[in-house]
Amino acid sequence: MRAGVLSKDAIVEFLNEHFINTWVPNSELGRVRRLREPIAKKREREGDPFDTTHPLAQTIIKGQKAGSKKGSPVDSYIISPDFELMGKKQVRELEVNAGPGVLSPMASYQIFLKDALAGKEPGLGNIVLTRDHPSEEVLDVVRTPTVGYLDYTVVVIDVTSFENGGTLTIDIKIGRAGGDGEFYLFDEDGELSIDEEEPKDALTGTWGEPGDTLQMTHRFDRGQVFRLGASGYWDEGEMCTNAFQARISVESVEKPESM
Structure with a gap:
């Protein structure tokens, strides 16, 4: 202490x-x-x-x-x-x-x-979002892969409380140290492949250079669990570690009132 x-x-x-x-x-x-x-x-x-x-x-x-x-x-x-x-x-x-x-x-x-x-x-490492707590921020790092194309830092995003679905938004700020960052969103069962430059199971993805601000959005129709995979770029020429900050939020879909 x-x-x-x-x-x-x-x-x-x-x-x-x-x-x-x-x-x-x-x-x-x-x-x-x-x-x-x-x-x-x-x-x-x-x-x-x-x-x-x-x-x-x-x-x-x-x-x-x-x-x-x-x-x-x-x-x-x-x-x-x-x-x-x-x-x-x-x-x-x-x-x-x-x-x-x-x-x-x-x-x-x-x-x-x-x-x-x-x-x-x-x-x-889990982010649990609810109607009372619809957003949260995480701070972590991305590293240059030493094997394969991607070396994931994984953040589990639990939105199961949004039974009717909603829009998941991830706002990302990459640190100013050396090293680009790649970010991919997967569902709970998607494979976080390290053998593909762009993993085929990714629902959406983006990348950026040091200091960049990025955004990913994904519409979902039921409560579920996602995984955000963040990695450094494989072809940097040297080992790099950089920070990133992500604000993860959900805008819910209201259940229509019954007639």
């Missing part, structure tokens, strides 16, 4: 009172790179090893790398009795003081718990 976060008594009190069952310092699991060597020496000196091979520790380590939102100093995980990661939420998303029209921390966390228990895997 970052000292700056844990030095705020209100945050610590808030988490301990409402949410936290077990504190596991990030440093113990090797998340803080600069502390890995000092902690290893400390363990050796004090004879107090921390077993990072334990299934619980491995699940938390997996959670640190999961999802589109990475890097939070404090994460909350839902883990099953079989050590399966069911959901992840950043503590910074739980505002201590909710304002008018904003869900309270307890209500927000309750939705998180319900989504996890319903198998929606909140925070693990």
